[in-house]
Amino acid sequence: HTRVERRHVTRGQEHLHKQEPPCASCPRNGRCVPKVQCPAHLRPGSNNPSCHMDNFVGVCCLTGRQHAGEHERKSRTSSISVEDIKLSHDHSRRKLAQWMSNAEKLADKPVHTIVNTTTPSFGHHLSVVTYDPRANKLGRGGLMNLFAAQDLKARDAVTDDDLLLGLTGETDGPFCFPQPVCQPNSRYRSISGECNSLNFPTWGAVHTGFERLLPPDYNDGTWAIRKAKSGLPLPSARLVSSTLLLDGSHPSPTHNLMFMQFGQFIAHDTSAGVVFNTGNGSAISCCTESGSLLPPELQHFACAPIVAATDDPFYSDFGQTCLNFVRVQIAPASDCSIGYGKQMNGVTHFADLSHIYGSSREKLSSLRAAEGLLNTFNDYGRELPPLTERKECMSVAEGAACFESGDNHGNQIISLTVLHTIFTREHNRIAKALAVLNPGWDEDTVFFEARRILQAEFQHIIYNEWLPLLLGPQLMNIFNLSPAPEYASGYDPGLNPSLTSEFSTAAMRFGHSVIDGKLIIPSPARGGIYETISIPEVMFQPTRMRLKHFLDRLLIGLASQPMQTVDPFVTEGLTRYMFHGGNPYGIDLASINIQRGRDHGVRSYNDYRRLIGLQPYLEFQEFSLSAAQRLSTVYERPEDIDLWIGGLLEEPVEGGIVGPVFANIIADQFAKLKRGDRYFYEYGPDINPGAFTPSQLAEIKKVTISRLICDNSDGIELFSQPPAGFLRADLLGNEQVPCSSARIPSMDLNRFKEM
Numbered sequence: 001h002t003r004v005e006r007r008h009v010t011r012g013q014e015h016l017h018k019q020e021p022p023c024a025s026c027p028r029n030g031r032c033v034p035k036v037q038c039p040a041h042l043r044p045g046s047n048n049p050s051c052h053m054d055n056f057v058g059v060c061c062l063t064g065r066q067h068a069g070e071h072e073r074k075s076r077t078s079s080i081s082v083e084d085i086k087l088s089h090d091h092s093r094r095k096l097a098q099w100m101s102n103a104e105k106l107a108d109k110p111v112h113t114i115v116n117t118t119t120p121s122f123g124h125h126l127s128v129v130t131y132d133p134r135a136n137k138l139g140r141g142g143l144m145n146l147f148a149a150q151d152l153k154a155r156d157a158v159t160d161d162d163l164l165l166g167l168t169g170e171t172d173g174p175f176c177f178p179q180p181v182c183q184p185n186s187r188y189r190s191i192s193g194e195c196n197s198l199n200f201p202t203w204g205a206v207h208t209g210f211e212r213l214l215p216p217d218y219n220d221g222t223w224a225i226r227k228a229k230s231g232l233p234l235p236s237a238r239l240v241s242s243t244l245l246l247d248g249s250h251p252s253p254t255h256n257l258m259f260m261q262f263g264q265f266i267a268h269d270t271s272a273g274v275v276f277n278t279g280n281g282s283a284i285s286c287c288t289e290s291g292s293l294l295p296p297e298l299q300h301f302a303c304a305p306i307v308a309a310t311d312d313p314f315y316s317d318f319g320q321t322c323l324n325f326v327r328v329q330i331a332p333a334s335d336c337s338i339g340y341g342k343q344m345n346g347v348t349h350f351a352d353l354s355h356i357y358g359s360s361r362e363k364l365s366s367l368r369a370a371e372g373l374l375n376t377f378n379d380y381g382r383e384l385p386p387l388t389e390r391k392e393c394m395s396v397a398e399g400a401a402c403f404e405s406g407d408n409h410g411n412q413i414i415s416l417t418v419l420h421t422i423f424t425r426e427h428n429r430i431a432k433a434l435a436v437l438n439p440g441w442d443e444d445t446v447f448f449e450a451r452r453i454l455q456a457e458f459q460h461i462i463y464n465e466w467l468p469l470l471l472g473p474q475l476m477n478i479f480n481l482s483p484a485p486e487y488a489s490g491y492d493p494g495l496n497p498s499l500t501s502e503f504s505t506a507a508m509r510f511g512h513s514v515i516d517g518k519l520i521i522p523s524p525a526r527g528g529i530y531e532t533i534s535i536p537e538v539m540f541q542p543t544r545m546r547l548k549h550f551l552d553r554l555l556i557g558l559a560s561q562p563m564q565t566v567d568p569f570v571t572e573g574l575t576r577y578m579f580h581g582g583n584p585y586g587i588d589l590a591s592i593n594i595q596r597g598r599d600h601g602v603r604s605y606n607d608y609r610r611l612i613g614l615q616p617y618l619e620f621q622e623f624s625l626s627a628a629q630r631l632s633t634v635y636e637r638p639e640d641i642d643l644w645i646g647g648l649l650e651e652p653v654e655g656g657i658v659g660p661v662f663a664n665i666i667a668d669q670f671a672k673l674k675r676g677d678r679y680f681y682e683y684g685p686d687i688n689p690g691a692f693t694p695s696q697l698a699e700i701k702k703v704t705i706s707r708l709i710c711d712n713s714d715g716i717e718l719f720s721q722p723p724a725g726f727l728r729a730d731l732l733g734n735e736q737v738p739c740s741s742a743r744i745p746s747m748d749l750n751r752f753k754e755m
């Protein structure tokens with residue numbers, strides 16, 4: 001395969017921090033923030049004044065939050081009559097009833113409209129399914145509010161601008177997100193994420209919507225999928241994928257595969273779009289059993305199937321012209337406002353290990369054991385996550401294992417199941433130690449204290465070890481992401497921590513480019529390779545976990561095997577064979593990523609270049625030669641390029657591995673998850689009612705990913721780790737050291753003995 005040449009100079013990068021004379025302070029109560037946090041329409045005045053931040057030049061912003069800031073909302077232009085509102089509510093109720101009844105009728109024809117559990121599409125369903133009935137109930141509320149907005153728009157009762165800002169107050173929608181009752185001083189973060197923000201108690205909670213950096217690009221302004229700038233449909237997501245993305249191995253010279261695996265682990269904690277289902281939880285199919293498009297009248301309203309051309313380089317061999325794709329449900333807004341569709345997140349947005357503990361009380365109680373422990377499955381002395389009763393795996397063989405997790409998709413790939421195992425064991429290790437140190441504690445106290453410590457360890461590893469290797473030093477600095485020497489400052493009670501659609505559908509999916517198509521399982525005793533696994537063989541098929549040596553060997557492999565670089569190369573294990581099960585073909589994750597961005601109404605790549613102060617690409621020729629050629633065969637104009645694709649084509653930022661657009665979107669997100677999380681592990685008692693003491697915090701800050709692995713692997717074959725656990729173990733200075741080495745420090749749990 002020919003490698004797409006890298007561009008030598010990233011055009012416009014020099015503009016990123018241009019040294020204009022900054023204002024001493026911002027006018028009209030503006031705040032000084034990095035550009036990505038302030039779209040042009042939130043900047044005071046037309047001249048976008050720049051300003052000094054501690055360590056760089058920022059831009060004056062009215063809110064510094066997201067595009068639908070509180071300030072803007074007050075300046076709604078149109079006045080809407082009470083009668084109009086009532087009409088829109090009536091309309092929306094009628095329309096919901098009609099849509100639901102149509103969907104139920106389809107369920108009577110299940111052969112065509114429900115995904116068969118032996119097909120690759122079922123693996124996709126397992127990746128996105130939620131078993132929480134609350135999601136469907138809220139999703140119906142979200143649809144109602146959307147319909148009301150659409151109706152007002154159709155009758156010209158509101159302007160497009162108003163819809164972008166969200167209508168609230170006397171124009172409340174027919175459905176409100178239920179408001180929780182909070183205990184402001186609770187020592188522990190809630191399970192659902194509610195009550196983290198005291199002013200806006202649903203911010204960051206499960207089942208709330210994704211926010212966004214820029215207003216959406218929906219074709220109808222409310223929910224319809226984006227069109228090309230010419231007004232024609234965009235190129236099929238599959239065509240973009242098969243033309244732009246090649247298979248090919250480009251190992252990272254520095255990062256190991258554990259870096260990749262930890263990335264997915266963070267993604268699953270924070271992001272899980274809730275896809276529409278038939279109403280009783282079954283997977284909707286938009287394609288016939290033989291793989292062609294269902295006629296429109298048989299398609300569920302949430303269908304947005306991806307068309308594969310009859311000459312597709314792969315799917316044509318199997319006569320498949322329809323790739324199943326179902327849209328994400330709409331969340332009702334926390335403030336009862338109505339506006340364009342915001343997609344629903346099925347986990348808490350915070351980095352709080354919701355995929356270990358669940359995002360609801362019911363889920364948590366199903367995961368808890370006595371004495372403050374998490375349930376495990378004791379497999380001849382090895383503790384694994386508990387086996388699940390539900391069909392959450394694709395393996396059918398006798399004795400096949402399938403494990404429970406807080407988010408129901410811990411089985412997606414076996415290296416992910418390994419991390420679930422490590423974190424579950426660490427919870428139990430801490431809980432047992434705490435119970436010994438504090439014999440007076442009841443089991444709830446032991447449980448929630450262990451959870452609080454584990455969440456802190458996790459956050460520390462993200463901000464201290466993982467993010468710097470992704471973003472490089474400059475963005476870590478500008479966004480103030482590095483851990484502080486003691487307590488951190490900067491909590492912002494007015495900052496919505498929610499994930500942005502741009503982060504979830506594009507930037508954080510850089511991770512799909514760094515996956516290797518093979519997992520190399522070493523044979524430590526013999527110094528060779530025990531087994532090379534093609535990744536689709538271990539997706540939703542985690543039975544190897546039960547082999548005595550497997551966990552240790554895989555962990556040794558993840559530390560030494562290089563990750564792939566971020567570029568337009570994605571393994572066929574994801575673009576052709578993902579979840580193939582017993583079939584000769586699987587599904588294409590790349591086209592799903594592209595379609596998902598369009599589902600969320602994410603704007604085209606150039607708009608995010610503008611947002612961060614880079615020049616947009618006006619001609620395809622401005623990309624590298626081969627990328628330009630490929631881009632121009634699928635897209636009509638550079639202004640149509642999907643964000644995920646544009647981001648993968650960028651050169652990495654200095655010291656990081658993703659380009660400037662992805663890096664800014666990711667840095668912004670992790671800044672929100674720090675400054676907008678009252679329970680962030682580094683905050684002192686003035687902010688966090690569950691704050692650690694300075695000496696406890698100092699212990700937590702000793703923890704590294706390598707320590708977690710050393711303490712919770714099986715100790716059958718794994719006795720050492722590289723000190724920097726996300727870097728290749730063959731890097732000079734990062735060679736494996738024994739787990740007892742001072743270069744892999746431990747936290748002293750004695751500091752957690754109650755005085």
Ligand code: HEM
Pocket residue numbers: 124127128260261262263264267271272273412413503504505508509510511512515539578589592593596
């Ligand atoms: C290891 C193998 C992996 C597989 C098989 C996999 C597969 C998938 C699938 C099937 C989806 C759902 C797509 C959709 O319907 O929109 C998804 C979503 C996602 N993936 Fe991966 N992924 C992997 C690794 C990663 C990694 C390493 C990262 C990041 C570093 C990552 C980040 C994400 C994100 C952010 C989402 C969106 C989640 C949501 O909001 O629904 N994934 N992935």
Ligand SMILES: [Ca+2]
Pocket residue numbers: 269270347348349350351352353354355
């Ligand atoms: Ca979470």
